[in-house]
Amino acid sequence: MQYNFKKIEKKWATNWRKQKTYKITEDHSKKKFYVLDMFPYPSGAGLHVGHPLGYIASDIYSRYKRLNGFNVLHPMGYDSFGLPAEQYAIQTGQHPEITTENNILRYREQLDKIGFSFDWSREIRTSQPLYYKWTQWIFKQLFNSYYCNIDNKALPISELISEFTRNGNAMVKSPCDENTPLFTAKEWNAFDGEQQESILLKYRLAYLSETWVNWCPELGTVLANDEVKDGLSERGGFPVEQKKMKQWSLRITAYAERLLKGLNDIEWSDSIKEIQKNWIGKSKGALIRFNIHNNSNYIEIFTTRPDTIYGASFIVISPEHPLVSALSTKNQQKIVSEYCKRSTLKSERERQANVKDISGVFTGSYAIHPFTKEKIPIWIGEYVLASYGTGAIMAVPCGDQRDWEFAQKFNLDIPNIFKNIDVNEKANENKDAIIENSDFLNGLNVHDAILRSILEIQKQGIGQEKINYKLRNAIFSRQRYWGEPFPIFYKNEIPYLLEEVDCVELPLVNKYLPTKTGDPPLARAKKKDWNIFKGDRMEYNTMPGWAGSSWYFLRFMDPKNNKEFVAKEKVTYWGQVDLYIGGAEHAVGHLLYSRFWTKFLFDRGFIHFEEPFKKLINQGMILGRSNFVYRINGTNTFVSAEQKDNYEVTRLHVDINYVDKDVLNIERFKKWRPEFENAKFILNKTGNYICGFEVEKMSKSKYNTQTPDELINQFGADTLRMYEMFLGPLEQSKPWDTKGINGVHSFLKKFWRLTHDNENNFNISQEKPSDTEYKSLHKCIKKITEDLERFSFNTVVSALMICVNELTDLKCNKKEIIEAYVILLSPYAPYISEEIWSALGNSNSINDATWPQLEEKYLKQENIKYPVAFNGKMRFILELPVDLSKEEIKQHVLEYPKTNNYLIENSFKKIIIVPNKIINIVL
């Protein structure tokens, strides 16, 4: 083997480690540049080929920036709290920390092989107390803050307390719980400590609230949406229901407007901004109160179309609405409670997907239309969600398709309020209509009618204008073991913040399961098991996965600091992340929460910028081929794919390592999980269990991952890096396929041969390069520099190949050319580049070289090859001097003999000449 990548890669990996080539410090003489990858969760399956895709791109960019004189921060760490380690702990009893540690070791080994320029001295792990101490610290700041709508920022809670002491809460304009009472200063001062605490909790940015969760009674635990399949738990196939639970939440909605506006200041793709915009979901409308016939309660609804109020012919409330039982009349009570119970068995997701199945029940009660004073029926319907608006709507069947279908199905009135529009076949959702049959709104267009109706609603005191956001406050507790404990203790079930600066460490427990009474696993810890214990008990919940990842980019600047979450001078130097690369699946989770925390830390003066990630690139997914097994519902029997349609089945992913050409290895499958040990199988005619398949996202949860290890072994890291980039545009998703990899590998071999003779001796010429050779190089410099600036990583590989092909044809092994070329190659293939750089006699690392400068003089052309088209169809190429005028070009073309072949009777209508581009003759 001439190009011995194994030897070369080992040699330079060792050398770089010894020389600390990638260690970075705050060097104020250079401009900083911060390149970050989305944190990996170290899963047991190891790194799959989809992970490094983004890391390779960011590594290439980091190296490119460094060669251009920037001080580049390019760190890596682990988001090491998470469900899989906990599941493994439940199954085996092994502490998740051990599993996590093992997985990290494996990840690190894999990452090291790929030749990344990470500064590993800055590694962080969210599950280490040194790190999560500061996650808890941020939670404390959130707990100790409220949002002031007058200053439009978060302020310390102490300011709110002094306002309460002076004036009560009448003048306070702050987001708070809906049930917050009004009180005077006198009343406030008379409250006891516990009463004051419970009031303050309604204002804090971190607060307790009742929220719905997926509860699985059989497993005695709360499940993530991901763990629920068709209303059954993925593990075991048990029924799942919706249950209310007291949980910590973060008042992210206070930041809704700023999160929306901030999108203008960042360089993210339009699509991801659009997704966040839709998620925040700002809409203007009105709150309107409907009184109830013979009942002292009232229903408040939110609508974006108050102009259609005369078209409202019934009210629909969600099955979770607090007035459901109060509104159900005696003879309706039974079907109402049955309907609501059925609804709690469904996830919101299911209710949402099932649009065609319209369902609902009548409560038996009537609301009074605020303008017509007519009685309109109140219904309960799944299509109304408790979590949006007020959980109740006024149904306008002539103007909303879902209301229209609901009315059709249950035979309710469809009054028409649109002039000259037929609503017998479908609702009119078009906003160009003129309103009629609507008293004071008659003759107005939609826009004017909205304004007029709000005026009237406010005048009559039955409602008000309201800006509504779809964004909900973020639930911040998980009933899990493997997460950050809260720095919270309880006295009389009122939560208090721990004042200790020390970290509340995860206590040891005897089992990682919930208790018999349904409390989270931490409830198993005895007083002595906690390093800090106060009050009656500590908080049993832990923080969600996104807690640690919402601020980790700050910690990389100062990973070992035990005095502060990050030192001021470090955050001042490094500032925002300049380039952030990661998957689009985090579009609204991680990316929104990080923005929220960054704004909060900014408000409280801890950092000087408001947006965490200046430029964001979403890498496309690498798709893999998944396999499925089919479990017959309510049993532990699996049926082969051909016969699955004869049964009611749940489709489950199966690890592709247990499947060969879609045939399941039953023995290995049984050993996979304890619950499969006694599984039974219905086989096909040939006695095999055939799995289903699908091409979808490569992901640990789909068990369809493929690791890069074998490829590195066979071709080397340089080849893998180039191949992953060569696969296609970074942002596009693409199926994983290794069949093209040897093309990239031969390219590196070809480059090696260019600089080595037949005996594999390094062979370079000191001669001055020719103009053609310079031209080839500078064409390459131009193309690569431009492509990297626009993050077109795949086309750079082609450019590198073209240059080597040209130099090979020219038999050019001249030092000046090769030395520049190897710098261009080094971000992609750092090992071979460093080897040749060193062989060229350089004593420093190629990482400290300077990016070659483009010299336009080598690219000058004397002639242009013009494509000559007739009616837009290219017919032939005509080579002409570059500096001709349009008129001269025209003459040359018309005199050219071939031209006449295409003219009809020697004439044409028009000639279009675009200098240096094209000539088009219109016939």
Added chain:
RNA sequence: GCCCAGAUGGCGGAACUGGUAGACGCGCUGGAUUCAAAAUCCAGUUCUGGCAACAGAGUGUGGGUUCGAUUCCCACUCUGGGUACCA
């Protein structure tokens, strides 16, 4: 349902602001080298017809704008991803 993205040869893709469609690589075909293989090199390779010159068709489908459309506009189909029924 809703939101976002995508569709170009046998395959991955290129064509950056409307200007030669298919760069680069894989695969395939033929040839050179070799006892043979690997490796390497040379030639060809969108489809149809033709020995060729050349002609016709062609960027998911149907329309439109333009001298000229993979690129812009309208309608649709399919695929992937996300999802908390946007009242």
